[in-house]
Amino acid sequence: MNIDVIISANHINEEYLKNKIVVVIDMLRATSVIATAINNGAKEVIPILTVEEALKKKEELKANGIEALLGGERKAVKIDGFDFTNSPLEYTKEKIEGKTIILTTTNGTRAINLSKKAKKILIASMLNARAVVDALKNEKEDIIFINAGTNGEFSMDDYICSGYMISLLCRETCCNLSDISKTAKIIYENNINIIDFIKEAKHYNILKSLNLENDLYYCIKKDIIKIVPYFNKYKNSIEK
Template identity: 55%
Template sequence: MKIDLIISADYIKDKIIEGKTVVVIDILRATSVIITALNNGCNEVIPVLTVEEAFELSKHSRKDYILGGEREALKIEGFDFSNSPLDYNKEVVEGKTVILTTSNGTRAIKGCSSAKSIYIGAMINAKYVAKRIIEEGRDVVFVNSGTKGQFSMDDFICAGYMINYILNESSAEVSDIAKTADYVYKNNKDIYSFVKDATHYDILKSLELNKDLEYCIKKDIIKIVPEYKDGLIK
């Protein structure tokens, strides 16, 4: 097995991910939303790139769909919910389809279409993603969604946690950037202390989204490993 890492959605290239397993990470907050919604009984999540596409998909059967997402970390006008995982509780999402568009996470997911398998990862399901990677034994690329196309500390340490788990349980050939993520995690296992210096953390903190931050850095509280396939995440 080979392990590699891409630092943001802007750096996704087919030649790096084609035919491989990909794990898309956007812990603050798109992948945390997706994992939480599906764990709470959502039928599926449809990631889309634009607000217009989201409205178009939902207009024919509005009662069956939940529109969720953000721009600049804020709820989109006309949408049901923002990008807070705490909004997607069982009472709201059970039996529904969530249509999601975000600034970074959904763009990263859609950008990985040439991969063989696309899994959705965050701190909240990290160990179980890592176990799936070990079971499959295929080359894997961790794709950090990043923030506005740039490197993001929060996604990087999450990838580092998963890589560290894999390396503790199996052997692999690891790229320099993936080794660095592993090193960062090993030396910063208190996720909060590390992530609080991230740009994206500061943005959410300024919007008083403290509960989102506390939730999104929790380790391994959800066991499911969602997969993106044929336009749907299940």
């Protein structure tokens, strides 16, 4: 299989994704939130681009008898009137089991929304990386790892997370890697203790400055979640 990496939501060419399997990564923190929420029993996560649309969606669902919860961030901080921030640690089983969550985040939601032409969209983070690789290894189509990035820019954390999955996948099956995929694999294999690498990342340091270190320690854990959330294009929501 051919493997490629797109380094930021800004670089997504939607036509390029047609008939391909897309793996969206925004490990700090949208895709870690989604993996955690679905793993803890959320019924679905609906990714929404703007705060206004998120509030409108909540009203729409309410009119249909569904009491959705609102989660998300702008510039890494909580949105007024929302139930959750973008901290995966808030999405506990007690709070979200069986619930519909409407999530709006700066980078991750945007990457998911720009990937809708793909054949399949999987949601990945360090937390569920091995499970994603297990889901990918028997695929016939080309695989594109989309790094959400930070404000349209390359983000070290998403890149090494891609490298981890590419490294695992190459052990399982024959992969034809683009230069950017090979480089991601090398970055991971040269920096297996990923904290030493991502502590240099701009996004990591923004979160650290906001006292979100517990989130950081959680999001870099490898393979503690065994499920793969995927985006259901027909329902516009993410499910197990």
